[in-house]
Amino acid sequence: MSKPKVAFFDFASCEGCQLQIANLEEEILDLIQLVDVVSFREVMKEHAETYDIAFIEGSVMRPMDEERIKEIRKHAKILVALGACATIGGVNKIRNQWDVENVKKDVYGDAKIKGNKYFDVFPTKSVDEVVKVDFYIHGCPINRDEFKKVVVSLIMGKTPEIPTYPVCVECKKNENVCLFEQGKFCLGPITRAGCNAICPTNGSPCDGCRGILDKPQVECVQEVLDRYNLTYEDMKNRCIIYNYTKEEC
Ligand code: SF4
Ligand code: SF4
Ligand code: SF4
Numbered sequence: 001m002s003k004p005k006v007a008f009f010d011f012a013s014c015e016g017c018q019l020q021i022a023n024l025e026e027e028i029l030d031l032i033q034l035v036d037v038v039s040f041r042e043v044m045k046e047h048a049e050t051y052d053i054a055f056i057e058g059s060v061m062r063p064m065d066e067e068r069i070k071e072i073r074k075h076a077k078i079l080v081a082l083g084a085c086a087t088i089g090g091v092n093k094i095r096n097q098w099d100v101e102n103v104k105k106d107v108y109g110d111a112k113i114k115g116n117k118y119f120d121v122f123p124t125k126s127v128d129e130v131v132k133v134d135f136y137i138h139g140c141p142i143n144r145d146e147f148k149k150v151v152v153s154l155i156m157g158k159t160p161e162i163p164t165y166p167v168c169v170e171c172k173k174n175e176n177v178c179l180f181e182q183g184k185f186c187l188g189p190i191t192r193a194g195c196n197a198i199c200p201t202n203g204s205p206c207d208g209c210r211g212i213l214d215k216p217q218v219e220c221v222q223e224v225l226d227r228y229n230l231t232y233e234d235m236k237n238r239c240i241i242y243n244y245t246k247e248e249c
Pocket of ligand 2 (some may be wrong): 068167168169171172177178179180186187188189195197200206
């Protein structure tokens with residue numbers, strides 16, 4: 001049986017999610033037993049136009065990105081959004097609070113950028129705002145183990161499981177004292193789990209990098225917040241780094 005051909009593509013991103021995969025080191029050898037990596041700019045020179053599974057890192061910021069990602073979608077049987085920039089727009093969506101033309105004026109001043117397609121930007125979009133996404137690997141950066149699990153599921157023709165419960169569940173399993181008790185504000189109650197609550201377990205509040213739950217339990221969250229004289233609106237207003245537009249809250 002031939003191995004599925006896999007390609008990685010980057011859009012607006014820090015490339016940290018691809019780096020997580022490159023950092024699989026000797027486990028890469030296991031991975032290439034299962035798949036044929038035909039394009040991965042961060043680690044190899046070769047590039048092929050034919051692939052079965054496309055992993056997309058980064059957000060869509062320009063018309064030229066839109067054209068490129070639509071072309072990739074046409075070629076790929078399965079398209080996977082890789083990391084917060086791709087799955088939810090991530091840190092790149094912070095820019096959407098300002099008018100793009102004013103941002104360009106502030107950043108580039110009088111430099112001649114008009115008509116240059118590289119500077120022709122629009123408000124940041126996550127990948128699924130442009131093309132159909134089949135599967136998501138959340139996080140900033142992604143978790144390597146989760147990436148491996150998703151690849152194995154795809155090869156076996158299964159749907160990769162993504163938790164539908166909040167980070168608080170994992171945090172409680174880790175027997176942490178809630179950070180609200182320490183006067184810190186944590187987005188764990190409304191954020192999709194899957195990271196084993198790594199931030200609160202290490203004393204830092206969750207910033208929501210895995211995105212807001214599809215169905216946040218607003219009433220339950222409000223009950224928790226009541227104990228600390230906080231409101232759900234306060235929680236939404238803390239969605240600053242990864243979920244700036246708060247569409248899902
Ligand atoms: S999700 Fe985070 S680590 Fe991944 S590319 Fe975007 S900014 Fe970098
Ligand atoms: S709010 Fe944060 S610290 Fe508290 S239980 Fe939930 S994830 Fe843990
Ligand atoms: S705890 Fe929150 S911010 Fe930290 S990795 Fe998990 S989802 Fe991301």
